[in-house]
Amino acid sequence: MKKRLSPYFVISVVLAAVIIILIITAKTDDICDTVKTIATSVNIKPSEDRKYVGFDLNKQNLTFGTLSPGSMARRTVSSEYTKDATVYVWAEGDFPSWIIISPKKFKTAPDLPQEVVFTVLAPITAKEGEYEGKVVFCYQDTETVS
DSSP: OOOOOOHHHHHHHHHHHHHHHHHHTOOOGGGOSEEEEEEEEEEEOOOSSOOOOOOOOOSSSEEEEEEOTTOEEEEEEEEOOSSOEEEEEEEEESOGGGEEEEOSEEEEBTTBOEEEEEEEEOOTTOOSEEEEEEEEEEEEEOOOOO
């Protein structure tokens, strides 16, 4: 006789794995030597006639323009820092779960800019409106041994 796994057991294991991953990748802003933030926003506008694709030339903020539900927009930011550091990047605000960040963690050095790509995927269920937040760059200085 074959023993079957309980669906409750499987769900418990999956939830435990998700919690462990969230703890491991938790924000590290309390140990940042320097924190830089960039305001970010996206406007969602449903339309049956046409599909909106994000377009915005704002260079001061990370704006994704106007999107239709179910569409995406991509922006790139160049990160520069004056010291050797490990950098952590995350999003906060109204729509952080819509933002894919690549890379989320990287090492940087003086005069070595790092491109970070931000992709917003507006859910098909997104409601019309303006969504705002910020992107955080946490710089942890790397200690050098002399």
